[in-house]
Amino acid sequence: MNGCYCNSQKIFKDCCEPYLKGSKQAPTAEALMRSRYSAYATHHADYLMATTHVSQRDLHSKEDILLWSTCNQWQKLEVLKTTATTVEFKAYYLDTNKKTHIHHEFSTFVQEEGSWYYVDGEYY
Template identity: 55%
Template sequence: MFEACCGLYLNETQSAPTAEVLMRSRYSAFATGAVDYLINTTHFSKRKFHNRSELSTWSRSNQWLRLEILATTETTVTFNAYFLDENLKAQIHYEHSTFKLENGKWFYVDGKY
């Protein structure tokens, strides 16, 4: 099921058709450690603020449990990401993310926590 869904986006066979689908695929990228995908789907104007090594460490040091989409618009996604941190303590990452469609591709711009 993963390959028929987010796997298509993570291996860059297809581009995510909406901001919500991009958010779901980025969650999958965190869960699987696909850091290149996270960098490639971050808007080019914001990539300098995202350190590949830090993304990799954070993604791999947590056990990702599930994603809950709370609200969406064409360019925003509000969500909770549930995970266990490196001490196996349950955590919830809440974020209101902004996305931008550019040249037919969606990109993550930023998020408010």
């Protein structure tokens, strides 16, 4: 894979990979959201749990995240609109029957002690 999964036009190792490996922290809500998309595409459920805000972690299970990330084939990410704490995006993927889906979400993020966390999302 040359380009990053998050469709940033950067190489994965120079874009989301350092966040997934823990060698860098996402500097913005958008960078975190992009890295979380890459985590779904590369099946990094631990990263997805760690970057979910502690107030929301009980609502998610690592097993469910891993299942959803592995049973879908992630096609591309389209960032529609960002603010300091929100990101609206569309994630395109194929399900196990090769049917195309679009996950359209308006996500909310919070920064605590220098780290960004996903809080929740509204789906369209």
